[in-house]
Amino acid sequence: MPVEGQVLARAVRQAQYRQNRALDGGLARIGTTPAQWDALRAISRSPGASGRALAAETYQSEQAFGTLAGRLVAQNLIDRHRGRGRSIEHHLTPAGEKVLADGHAVVDDVLAELFSPLSDRDRETLLDLLLRVGRTE
Template sequence: MSRSPQDVAHAVKRLQMRHHRAMTAELAELDISLVQWDALRHLDENPEASLHDLALLTFQSDQAFGTLAGRMIGRGLIERVPGPGRAVRHRLTALGVELRWAGAEVAARVAAESFSVFSSEELERFDGMLRVLIEGRG
């Protein structure tokens, strides 16, 4: 019996939630949330990004990301720096860099464990199928 596209979509969401739960538990030991680590990661990968750009990258509204950024500034994870014109940019502090990379190790460990059931060829095929779904065939 074949599963419906809706069933498959639900399975993808369940896998994502399993990853989130595992990462949340491990990141808590570093005293950082998954949302905070994701913001650090995107800020590190996109150092010239505006607050709006970072909100889009982290699947948040501008207002929600602004609130998050304020809390992260208060914790000493990021700092505001002047940008072009009236723009304000953000950058990681030394603590932010440390937690960004410690969190990356957590993410790598969680993903490696989760996908360890696949051979390298199966993982490559799965990745290709996901990219088709995300990017489309055209």
């Protein structure tokens, strides 16, 4: 009997909820949030990127990313400078690089625990299936 789409969607949300709760707790111990850490990671991957590009990379609206970036500036985790035209470039500060590195360790531990019930083969299969579902073509 085929599994209903709503049952699958609920299982994905349940796994995502468990991941988010674990990341919230782990990252709070180093003084950051998943959204902040994800923004630092995006800036690290694309130093000098615009707010628009970083918003897309972190699945946020430009306004939401701008508010988040303002908090990161206030915490001395990023610098923002005028770029071409009206664009604002984003860069990590040394403090931001430290939080990012500390966050990598936390996230690696949290995700290792989360995915520990799955074999390497199961993880490969899950990744393949999620990538197929997530394609936007």
